[in-house]
Amino acid sequence: MEKGNGFGPDFIKSLLLTLEQTNYDEFMKLTYVVMMQSPSEILKRKDSIETKVDAINTMISFFEENEEYEKCTNLQKLKHMLFIDTDKDDI
DSSP: OOTTOSOOHHHHHHHHHHHHHHOHHHHHHHHHHHHHHOHHHHHHOOSOHHHHHHHHHHHHHHHHHTTOHHHHHHHHHHHHHHHHHHHHHHO
16 A cells, blocks of 8 residues: 555544444554654644643553553653643743
8 A cells, every 4th residue: 555545534533433432442552552653743733732631641541550651651751742842832
């Protein structure tokens, strides 16, 4: 498959929503992988910082319960980057 000719964004959203309802563990793992592969996309999103922080905190709690502490550390770093990015916008 050529790059750029993959699944459309609506298909991916639908897949993630279905996965969230049917297999929450896999949903969280997949979401983590996507976030870590494209952290700049998380930072650029127009969602409020509170929404982003809440989502990251939910993921941290999930991975703490599963004792996947390296993922928690990476998510904490991503959360920290949100505040650095916000501070730049304020200047």
